Amino acid sequence: MRWRIALTIFRKELLETVRDRRTLVVMLILPVVLYPLLLIGFTQVASHQVSQLYAMEGLVAVVGEIPEALTEELAADAEKPAADQLNLKLLQLEQSPQAPATLGDDAEDPEIGALTGWAHDVLKNAQAHAILVIAGDSEERLEREDTSTIVILYDNTIDESRAVSDRLFTLLQSYRKKVVLERLAKHPDLGEGFFLPLRISDENIALPYKRGGYLAGRVLPMILIMMVLLGAFYPAVDLTAGEKERGTMQTLLTAPAQALEIIFGKFMTVFCVSMASAMANLVSMAAAFAWVARDLPGESEIAFRIDAGTIGMVFLQLIPIALLFAALMMAVAVFARSYKEAQNYLTPVYMLIIIPVTMVALPGVKLVGFTAGVPVLNIVLLMRDLMTEPPRPEMMTLVLIANVGYSVLALVVAVRIFTTEQILLGGNGGFGDIFRMRPTIGGVRRATPMLSVSVFCIALVVLLYLGTMVQEANLIWGMVVTQWGLLLAPVLVLVMALKLDARETFMLRMPSLWGWVAAIILGLTSWAVLGTFTSWLQNLVLPVPAAFEQMMEKALGLTDADYPDPLLLLVFSVSPGICEEFLFRGLIMAGLRPVLKRWSTILLVSLMFGIFHISIYRILPAMIVGIVVTLVAYQTRSIWAGVLLHVIHNATLLMVSRHSMLKQAPADVHVQPVDTPSFFLPVPWQGTEVRWPVMSIYIVLFAAGLIVLMLATRDQPEDLDIAAVPAESP
Amino acid sequence: MTEPKESDILLEAVGLRKEYPRVVALDHLDLAVRAGEVVGLLGPNGAGKTTALRMFASILTPTSGRAVVCGFDTSTDALKAKQQLGFLSGDTALYKRMSPRETLRYFGRLHDMEDALIESRSAALIERLDMGDFADRHCETLSTGQQQKANIARTLVHDPPVLILDEPTVSLDIVTGSFILETIRRARAEGKAVLFSTHIMSEAEYLCDRIVVIHKGRVCAAGTRDELRARTGAVSLAEAFLQLVGETVDIDTSSDNPEISCVGE
Numbered sequence: 001m002r003w004r005i006a007l008t009i010f011r012k013e014l015l016e017t018v019r020d021r022r023t024l025v026v027m028l029i030l031p032v033v034l035y036p037l038l039l040i041g042f043t044q045v046a047s048h049q050v051s052q053l054y055a056m057e058g059l060v061a062v063v064g065e066i067p068e069a070l071t072e073e074l075a076a077d078a079e080k081p082a083a084d085q086l087n088l089k090l091l092q093l094e095q096s097p098q099a100p101a102t103l104g105d106d107a108e109d110p111e112i113g114a115l116t117g118w119a120h121d122v123l124k125n126a127q128a129h130a131i132l133v134i135a136g137d138s139e140e141r142l143e144r145e146d147t148s149t150i151v152i153l154y155d156n157t158i159d160e161s162r163a164v165s166d167r168l169f170t171l172l173q174s175y176r177k178k179v180v181l182e183r184l185a186k187h188p189d190l191g192e193g194f195f196l197p198l199r200i201s202d203e204n205i206a207l208p209y210k211r212g213g214y215l216a217g218r219v220l221p222m223i224l225i226m227m228v229l230l231g232a233f234y235p236a237v238d239l240t241a242g243e244k245e246r247g248t249m250q251t252l253l254t255a256p257a258q259a260l261e262i263i264f265g266k267f268m269t270v271f272c273v274s275m276a277s278a279m280a281n282l283v284s285m286a287a288a289f290a291w292v293a294r295d296l297p298g299e300s301e302i303a304f305r306i307d308a309g310t311i312g313m314v315f316l317q318l319i320p321i322a323l324l325f326a327a328l329m330m331a332v333a334v335f336a337r338s339y340k341e342a343q344n345y346l347t348p349v350y351m352l353i354i355i356p357v358t359m360v361a362l363p364g365v366k367l368v369g370f371t372a373g374v375p376v377l378n379i380v381l382l383m384r385d386l387m388t389e390p391p392r393p394e395m396m397t398l399v400l401i402a403n404v405g406y407s408v409l410a411l412v413v414a415v416r417i418f419t420t421e422q423i424l425l426g427g428n429g430g431f432g433d434i435f436r437m438r439p440t441i442g443g444v445r446r447a448t449p450m451l452s453v454s455v456f457c458i459a460l461v462v463l464l465y466l467g468t469m470v471q472e473a474n475l476i477w478g479m480v481v482t483q484w485g486l487l488l489a490p491v492l493v494l495v496m497a498l499k500l501d502a503r504e505t506f507m508l509r510m511p512s513l514w515g516w517v518a519a520i521i522l523g524l525t526s527w528a529v530l531g532t533f534t535s536w537l538q539n540l541v542l543p544v545p546a547a548f549e550q551m552m553e554k555a556l557g558l559t560d561a562d563y564p565d566p567l568l569l570l571v572f573s574v575s576p577g578i579c580e581e582f583l584f585r586g587l588i589m590a591g592l593r594p595v596l597k598r599w600s601t602i603l604l605v606s607l608m609f610g611i612f613h614i615s616i617y618r619i620l621p622a623m624i625v626g627i628v629v630t631l632v633a634y635q636t637r638s639i640w641a642g643v644l645l646h647v648i649h650n651a652t653l654l655m656v657s658r659h660s661m662l663k664q665a666p667a668d669v670h671v672q673p674v675d676t677p678s679f680f681l682p683v684p685w686q687g688t689e690v691r692w693p694v695m696s697i698y699i700v701l702f703a704a705g706l707i708v709l710m711l712a713t714r715d716q717p718e719d720l721d722i723a724a725v726p727a728e729s730p
Numbered sequence: 731m732t733e734p735k736e737s738d739i740l741l742e743a744v745g746l747r748k749e750y751p752r753v754v755a756l757d758h759l760d761l762a763v764r765a766g767e768v769v770g771l772l773g774p775n776g777a778g779k780t781t782a783l784r785m786f787a788s789i790l791t792p793t794s795g796r797a798v799v800c801g802f803d804t805s806t807d808a809l810k811a812k813q814q815l816g817f818l819s820g821d822t823a824l825y826k827r828m829s830p831r832e833t834l835r836y837f838g839r840l841h842d843m844e845d846a847l848i849e850s851r852s853a854a855l856i857e858r859l860d861m862g863d864f865a866d867r868h869c870e871t872l873s874t875g876q877q878q879k880a881n882i883a884r885t886l887v888h889d890p891p892v893l894i895l896d897e898p899t900v901s902l903d904i905v906t907g908s909f910i911l912e913t914i915r916r917a918r919a920e921g922k923a924v925l926f927s928t929h930i931m932s933e934a935e936y937l938c939d940r941i942v943v944i945h946k947g948r949v950c951a952a953g954t955r956d957e958l959r960a961r962t963g964a965v966s967l968a969e970a971f972l973q974l975v976g977e978t979v980d981i982d983t984s985s986d987n988p989e990i991s992c993v994g995e
Contacts, residue, residue: 002842004839004842005839005840005842008836008839008840009840012825012828012832012836015827015828015832016825016827016828019827019868020827246823246826247821247822247823248822248823248824248825250789250819250821250822250823251822251823251824251884253787253789254787254789254812254815254817254822255812255837255840255841256808256809256810256812256813256840256841256842257840258809
């Protein structure tokens with residue numbers, strides 16, 4: 001790459017972008033206006049609402065006799081200065097039901113329950129804001145120094161009702177205090193402490209900046225990320241699809257600039273605009289907050305720690321995320337031939353980014369090792385932390401490294417996409433073909449990527465709802481119905497209905513002898529090799545809780561001695577081996593094969609296979625097994641090799657786990673955790689240690705299986721079907 | 731016609747082929763354009779003209795065969811080949827928010843020219859193409875004719891020895907169209923090699939030293955206009971063209987068929 005040329009392109013793109021008014025509006029004007037309006041406007045409306053709530057006269061409908069002392073309390077309240085008044089009015093409604101004769105100390109008193117229907121109506125019709133229930137024997141109980149129960153009925157979803165019930169509670173507390181003092185006067189021998197054994201006081205000790213940050217930290221990072229995204233959006237579309245639409249892309253391509261120089265120039269422009277937008281947002285946000293904080297009453301002591309240091313740290317962290325967004329958006333937008341098309345393509349990307357952004361609102365989501373690795377979520381959590389807590393350098397480093405990694409990855413992908421000639425030229429090819437459901441190539445009807453993705457999504461939803469339902473009804477039959485009825489049958493019907501070529505779609509051909517051999521060797525060894533590897537990896541990334549393991553064991557019928565082995569084998573290895581293979585290595589892979597290269601196909605199919613296992617703890621193990629199965633099916637061009645491997649893998653894993661588990665009767669777990677000198681290894685997920693001598697035999701065999709596979713299929717073209725896709729029209 | 735001397739050939743295609751999964755866009759094109767020569771690429775829509783020109787411009791990679799610009803292979807030496815080339819087509823638009831002068835500066839820099847040279851070249855082109863009135867206005871405010879002038883200036887800013895023009899007069903009014911044709915004549919006079927595609931017969935007749943007729947991706951005839959007329963017995967080039975294009979549907983055009991070689995005719 002020649003930097004002089006790359007910089008020339010960058011300078012020109014930046015100049016053109018800055019001259020575009022739309023960009024300027026989104027980048028600078030919007031943030032400068034948005035935050036003050038949002039924050040100052042919001043604060044004013046909120047404080048107006050609150051003061052209205054306080055000024056309002058609180059209407060309390062009383063059921064039963066109003067005690068005289070309470071009326072006196074209210075009269076005393078009316079004497080206070082207006083600001084301190086509780087401002088309550090006690091009413092006796094005409095339709096008021098009879099007060100209960102007595103109330104126990106039970107909160108679930110049936111007498112109260114009988115009143116709630118009427119109380120709802122009163123609150124709904126705003127006849128009163130709260131209801132006070134006083135039992136008929138209340139006065140009498142107080143006379144004889146007993147406890148009288150008074151109940152406040154209110155609806156906390158109605159702001160007025162909540163506010164009035166708070167005020168009423170204050171009134172009753174002062175009433176109670178008065179009663180206590182009266183009793184105290186009658187018993188001079190008892191001190192005040194007798195009636196007040198505990199004085200409970202709570203105080204919010206959160207530092208002022210933390211209180212402000214807590215509020216700000218929930219909302220602002222989300223807005224900030226969205227603004228960075230928006231900042232990248234316009235230039236990313238404009239410099240790729242927009243340029244194709246205007247016809248200037250070809251002009252640029254005739255100039256002696258390398259693809260890498262062009263990408264660099266454009267990418268840096270998108271990045272700079274996105275960062276400038278982020279900076280404008282941050283500064284405007286900080287200014288608006290400072291303004292609001294200045295207006296807040298002194299006693300609330302809410303301050304916001306959006307100072308220069310925080311801004312600096314947030315800015316630093318935003319760099320890789322802006323790089324990531326820029327690369328991601330450009331990589332997608334470049335497929336489009338027009339502005340409008342690009343917006344369509346980018347919508348799912350937007351959704352994908354918004355999901356982690358909103359996850360920050362989930363309770364208990366904190367910045368830890370795992371979340372620090374989730375792109376976008378990590379930066380939102382980090383920004384929240386920065387606003388409320390002292391900075392944690394190790395987390396900041398971790399998030400920074402993770403996001404730099406993601407952005408480099410996205411950039412590499414973007415460069416690869418950009419250097420594909422038909423995409424930059426904007427010929428047919430690309431996404432247009434991906435969205436078609438059933439192209440005919442060479443007289444053969446084939447599945448398309450769109451079909452694959454749709455089938456996967458539908459299968460996932462079906463499994464989630466129907467599958468879970470039937471399996472809950474009956475484990476064994478539920479599994480059978482799910483596999484054959486809900487997965488395989490619809491797939492076969494669909495292939496028939498769309499008149500797809502079944503032989504091509506499902507790769508219904510026999511592998512070579514060595515293909516079979518490879519499938520068998522890999523099937524027999526993968527449970528141990530991959531199982532150990534994934535359990536190690538899983539522990540590193542996201543340790544599986546014991547409760548989940550037990551649930552899985554139960555779901556597979558592992559610990560239930562009533563199920564005979566052959567039945568379990570049929571249900572959990574043969575059946576999924578066939579049905580899941582036809583779904584994943586059959587239809588789903590058939591649609592992806594033509595548009596992706598070998599490893600992209602294998603990884604994507606395996607990822608879908610992992611997600612299909614509907615648990616965050618099973619994605620990784622299922623995906624890794626999926627990679628081996630997909631590789632075998634892909635290399636041998638045969639679904640049967642995949643089926644065999646899948647069946648053997650499931651069978652060995654199932655039997656080894658089951659028998660090692662059944663050996664340890666539940667009563668004497670401590671006696672022996674699978675210690676017999678067996679050829680089989682302890683099951684990885686039981687957390688027992690790996691015996692390396694045996695393990696190394698497995699690893700050697702597994703490697704041998706892979707070698708046999710690659711040798712047996714070395715004559716096959718590397719990328720299956722990829723040439724069969726229309727890339728570009730002449 | 732005499733055999734072109736090796737040293738004169740500035741633009742050459744040898745067995746050039748572009749294949750897409752469902753179609754062969756161009757099959758075995760042999761062609762050479764010498765300095766001071768204008769060669770026309772004639773063919774109906776979808777004949778493969780644009781594909782051929784894009785391969786010369788290193789925008790597309792040939793499936794097989796070679797395209798050579800001033801001795802640089804467009805596949806292996808794309809940058810050097812592009813340095814020698816000015817490319818203009820209906821698809822090469824200008825940046826709307828930049829002025830012609832800025833555009834010239836930009837493309838000059840992309841060609842790695844010194845700033846001082848860019849300024850003097852730009853000034854000369856603006857003068858020569860009579861662009862003084864609008865050289866500093868944003869391109870989006872210019873008329874089609876003005877834009878096309880700016881585009882020509884963009885093509886010439888680095889003074890390339892080879893010009894490739896893909897239907898340059900399409901959708902232009904007659905004044906601007908003839909301006910372009912004059913530019914081509916002038917380029918020939920300056921000793922540049924010009925390859926241009928068109929489906930307007932009068933243009934080809936007026937300008938071209940030699941004509942290559944392609945149809946459905948294959949060369950079906952090549953030679954001077956008189957040679958083409960003589961071969962088909964037609965009165966005009968248009969008639970000859972129609973005969974040739976109609977004729978090709980059935981003829982065998984395997985790669986060793988002498989009819990499809992235009993270089994040695």
